[in-house]
Amino acid sequence: MFELKLQQRKRHILHIDADAFFASVEQVLNPTLKGKAVLVGGPSEKKGIVSAASYEARKFGIKAGMAMYLAKKQCPHAIVVNGNFEAYRSFSKRMYEIFCKFTPDVEMVSIDEAYLDITGIKGDPAEIAKSILVEIYKKLGLSASCGLSTTKTVAKVASSMNKPHKLTVVPAGSEKGFLAPLSLRSLPGVGPKTFEVLDRYGFKKIGDIAKLHFSEVIEIFGIKGITLWKKCKGMDDGEVNPDKSLPKSISKEHTFYEAVNSEKMCIEALKELSVQVFSKLRLYEMKASTIFIKVRYKNSFGQKQGYRDISIQKNLGILASSDKELFPLICDLFLANHQKGEVVRLIGMGVSGLVQNYNLSLFEDSSRADRLFMAVDSIKSVHGKATLNYGA
Structure with a gap:
């Protein structure tokens, strides 16, 4: 049986994601909202959807995309704010400026998250990551979570593991084991149609794909399945590209x-x-x-x-x-x-x-x-x- 030998480059990639960004910015702008359940959305408490919810509100099961009237039913004391896009953009730009103080290789993938390549930057990678999170908190008053690993895929998954305001490190060589027990739905970049195929074959965990032989991947998914298979093994050579901001x-x-x-x-x-x-x-x-x-x-x-x-x-x-x-x-x-x-x-x-x-x-x-x-x-x-x- 033919096998494909894979080897991951040893890099230091960060994925930093501001925690409950819109709601957190509102709490910074209005300190009386600190520690309270905040819902960003509207246009009123009876109409519209929730665009973002503070962690105090999330404890009541409220998520982005939920109808506002349902959110208020689950958390009657939640405070609804309509949002301030100019402020969100300003905070995003300031966060980007902080990133650039540590490395020129910054790829903003949305208004509140970014990949940073700190390979070759002097100092311990984990300490650099901590310093960035501390700087964001000191300068902007926002907490952020960070994943550190050798690939963009693993770093992004890691950043979502211990929210809020935590650093999760996945050392080189442990990527496959870290991903294996996780649901395939936690893997970024996998679309609904792919999930339909995965469900059809009974694949539920990332490890279910990772343990397949190369020939099995080709037989089930064809050539296009190789990229997914490699990501499930913790292998991803995707570059941090500032031009994709x-x-x-x-x-x-x-x-x-x-x-x-x-x-x-x-x-x-x-x-x-x-x-x-x-x-x-x-x-x-x-x-x-x-x-x-x-x-x-x-x-x-x-x-x-x-x-x-x-x-x-x-x-x-x-x-x-x-x-x-x-x-x-x-x-x-x-x-x-x-x-x-x-x-x-x-x-x-x-x-x-x-x-x-x-x-x-x-x-x-x-x-x-x-x-x-x-x-x-x-x-x-x-x-x-x-x-x-x-x-x-």
Whole structure:
């Protein structure tokens, strides 16, 4: 039986994740919230969803994405704040500046987490990691958790193991053993379709994949399965790339608790999703050149049980970030491709082809709209998301 010999490079990779970032920033900005259950979201205690919850609120089983009224039912004394995107962006930039004091190899993967490569940096890697966490707390008042290992994959898994405000070290040579007992769902970068295949074969733990022989991997998953297999063994040569600090795409999805066949409800869901996507696009000070939608249909009577997905994208030929420009195009894309009469279980939308340092002189027509919707974002962050809405 042919076997592939693997050897992991000895590197020192950190994954640092700010703990309950949005809620923690709110507690720093308003010290009276310290030690209290804080929910970021809204627009009110009866409407909207939870964007973030402080650890005091999480003790009551509250998670991001939960309906606000359910969160308040589980934790009646929780304090709801609408959020402040300008503040979150400011804290993120300051955290990035702290990272750069220790190493130039910093890859921001979201507003509140980053990979750092400290290989070759003078000093004990664990002590360097501790120093970074202490610096974040002293300068920003935020706690962060950190994973230290030889790969990005293991470092990210490790950072989530002992939250909040903990450092988890996985030494070289122990990566496979560390990952083995963990659920496959704790492995980053594995999508829903892959999980369907894994479940079909009865794979539940990371170790279930890691112990396969190379030939078995090829037989079950094909060539594409090698990358997953290597990650399950703790092998990952992915580089920390500062050029990947900005998102390549931004998207949101909504699952209907009861499948619907109403175009109006789908459009309303798309509007709610687009508000989140476009505001995040402006948060990164970016513009998009491509839009896309995703629709999951429930199979009709007489068809094979289950669901089927359609995904459609459209290159705009322009760069845009305002609701006024993008939302009508999202609606048109949906209406042109929606299979009328079919029952919809999930709907999603997003933007890609993102550019940050665009030449403003090329976009005179849209710059006014950009400023308008950035002002709207600021007003919403102070007075609530329901204060102003784009009327399509």
